[in-house]
């Protein structure tokens with residue numbers, strides 16, 4: 001087992017234990033919420049939290065009673081993603097496909113729009129993968145493959161290298177993009193092997209991280225990212241979350257921290273209306289107002305695009 005896999009195995013798997021670790025009242029953890037979506041938090045991420053129940057990192061991950069509330073307009077599949085081009089393959093936007101490499105994640109974010117997906121722990125079989133590769137090979141308009149999940153970096157470096165080799169053989173592909181939260185929650189996932197394999201590829205790599213608060217950009221993450229930032233663009237996407245980052249000071253601190261770590265802000269998404277996440281919603285009017293102050297506060301290159309995903313659209317929808 002490598003270091004990151006060790007840390008994956010040692011993470012918190014229930015909210016009561018996490019609260020207790022932080023010196024908080026473990027009885028606040030809600031069993032029903034936890035049964036509908038398991039708690040999963042690596043120790044590195046827990047160590048970036050403060051001992052407050054309102055801590056912005058803690059709020060993203062602990063199972064609380066508010067999740068049991070059935071809010072109108074919320075569903076289990078808000079993006080209607082369960083209609084795939086091939087098992088594990090989404091082709092909604094012309095030039096790029098999303099390949100679900102692994103169903104699981106190192107961390108379970110309570111606001112995740114995939115929290116209710118049946119494929120939670122899915123690993124694609126060789127046959128499913130072949131169907132996806134055949135699909136991509138027969139669609140010359142696709143020039144970029146986005147590895148997504150779950151979290152694609154749950155796959156080990158050998159599996160990723162194997163997949164890359166198959167993708168490199170498809171002549172019309174130009175880029176490989178990896179959407180992952182794993183380096184933020186376990187920085188040791190940024191191995192030398194992964195970097196070496198990505199840099200030797202004919203496909204240009206792009207790494208898109210997911211973090212929501214400056215506290216997540218730890219010194220260890222910055223250090224592990226260093227060799228990567230010299231080789232490929234590193235972007236970040238965030239979700240606008242009530243009680244986590246829904247004020248202009250927090251959002252500008254996040255952008256500044258990202259810049260210091262050589263990560264460029266890419267998207268700031270409005271919440272997807274998935275069951276169990278209504279307490280995270282920031283309404284669109286408030287979001288626009290916040291965004292305007294953010295634009296006046298930061299240089300343009302540190303302002304992420306405010307967007308939301310609307311099913312059946314040909315791209316993300318900008319909120320302006």
Ligand SMILES: *Cc1c(COP(=O)(O)O)cnc(C)c1O
Pocket residue numbers: 090091092093096097098146315316
């Ligand atoms: C978000 C998403 C993409 C990538 O969109 P970009 O705007 O290129 O970042 C691609 N495919 C699907 C299905 C998506 O949901």
Ligand code: SF4
Pocket residue numbers: 104105106107108109111112113114149150151181210
């Ligand atoms: S890491 Fe991403 S896919 Fe995984 S639970 Fe969090 S938001 Fe969802």
